[in-house]
Amino acid sequence: MRRARVIRLAVLAAVAAVTATGCGAETEPPVGSIDVITRETQISRPIDGYLPSGEQLRQLWQVRGAATTACYAEHGTPGRTNVPPDLAARLRIQRQEDVTRTRLYGFFGPEDARSRGYGSAFEGQRNLEMPAPWSRPEVVRQCEKAGSEAIGDLTLVTDERILPDGGPPSATNDSRVTEAVSKWSACMTRAGYPYQRPIDPLIDPKWQRPISTQKGEGPPATPAEIAAATTDIGCKLDTNLVGVAVAVQSAYDRRYIAAHADALSRFKERLLGYTRTGTT
Amino acid sequence: MKKTLAAGAVAALSATGMLVSGSDAFAINRVTCNENGYTWLNSTDTTCWANRGTIGVTLYGVYSVSSGNNTGWVASPSGYVDFPQKWNIYQFSSRRIDTIHIN
Numbered sequence: 001m002r003r004a005r006v007i008r009l010a011v012l013a014a015v016a017a018v019t020a021t022g023c024g025a026e027t028e029p030p031v032g033s034i035d036v037i038t039r040e041t042q043i044s045r046p047i048d049g050y051l052p053s054g055e056q057l058r059q060l061w062q063v064r065g066a067a068t069t070a071c072y073a074e075h076g077t078p079g080r081t082n083v084p085p086d087l088a089a090r091l092r093i094q095r096q097e098d099v100t101r102t103r104l105y106g107f108f109g110p111e112d113a114r115s116r117g118y119g120s121a122f123e124g125q126r127n128l129e130m131p132a133p134w135s136r137p138e139v140v141r142q143c144e145k146a147g148s149e150a151i152g153d154l155t156l157v158t159d160e161r162i163l164p165d166g167g168p169p170s171a172t173n174d175s176r177v178t179e180a181v182s183k184w185s186a187c188m189t190r191a192g193y194p195y196q197r198p199i200d201p202l203i204d205p206k207w208q209r210p211i212s213t214q215k216g217e218g219p220p221a222t223p224a225e226i227a228a229a230t231t232d233i234g235c236k237l238d239t240n241l242v243g244v245a246v247a248v249q250s251a252y253d254r255r256y257i258a259a260h261a262d263a264l265s266r267f268k269e270r271l272l273g274y275t276r277t278g279t280t
Numbered sequence: 281m282k283k284t285l286a287a288g289a290v291a292a293l294s295a296t297g298m299l300v301s302g303s304d305a306f307a308i309n310r311v312t313c314n315e316n317g318y319t320w321l322n323s324t325d326t327t328c329w330a331n332r333g334t335i336g337v338t339l340y341g342v343y344s345v346s347s348g349n350n351t352g353w354v355a356s357p358s359g360y361v362d363f364p365q366k367w368n369i370y371q372f373s374s375r376r377i378d379t380i381h382i383n
Binding site for chain 2: 082094120130145155158210212
C-alpha cells in the first residue's frame, strides 16, 4: 500500500517536472507549405517583424556609447568612444549575414559563393581597430559597464537572440530539418566534401582566412574554397534545405510568438522607451 | 556636450523606469573551450566565452579572436578591436584585454 503511494507520488513528481521544464511544449510544430528557396532575398520569417529596426539598434548603440564616453570623461579620459564610425553600414551587413550565415542551414549566399567563397561582405570594408586614449583597466571595466547599464544591460545582437527568453528555439534538431540536412550531407559527400552539419564548411579550418584587424581583410578566397562554396550552394538548391529549414523554423517562430505575446509587447515598449530618449 | 547628452539620456531612462540592473539569465560567462559556437580569445592560455553582455577581465597576450556564433568587441587600455562577423577569426598584435563585449 505504502509502496503504491510512493510510486503514485513519483509518477506525479515526474509529470510535474516535465511540465515545469516545459518538455511538454517540445513536440514538433506543424509546418505549412514549404517554398523552394533559391536566393537569400526569398528568406523571411514570422519573427522578423518583432526584431528592432536597424535605426533602433543604431540609437541604442549611441545611448550606450554616450554613457560610456561620459564615464571616461568623468575619470579623466575625454574623447574615448566605443561606437564605430560606420555603425549604420555595419548593422546593415550584420543583418544580411544573419540570413546568409546561420547554424540552421549554414552558408547561403549564391552570388557571394562565386566571388568570395565563404568570405564575408565585411572584408576590406573597414579597419577593425579603434584606437582610444589610454585608461586604467579598472576605469575601462567601470565605464563599459556604465554604458551597458545605460540601456538596461540590453545586448545589441542583431538577430532574434535579442528577444525575450532569447527568441524562438532553433529548429536545428527538428526531424524535418535533420532529414533535409541528411540529404544535403549526402550530396556534399558525393561531391567530395564529407560534411555532416550545414555549419561545418563555415568553420572548416581549410576555408578560414583570418582577418587582420588592422587591414580589415584577410587573404582572398582560393579557387578550392570557391569550388566548395558553390558546391555547397548547389547541394542546398538540389535538396531545398533552406526552404525546408525556413519553413520549419517559421513554425517554431509562430509558436514562440503565441507563447510570448505579452513579453514581446513589453519588449517593444522598452525599445521605444530607449529610442525615444536616444541620442543621434 | 556629449557628457550632458549622455547624462540627460540616462536621467530620462531612469525617470521612465528603463534602467534595469543586470541579472540577465543569458549574461556573458566563461565556458570550457569545447564548442566552436563560443567566442575564443586565443593566447597561450586561451579562454572561451558564451552568451551576451560585457565583462571585465585581465587577459594577457591575446592575439586573436575566433568569433563563433557571436559578434562584439574587446577593449584594452589602447582601444577597441571589433569582431563584427560570426564564424570568423580576427588577428591582431598581442595585447592585454580588459573587457570583453558580446552583442
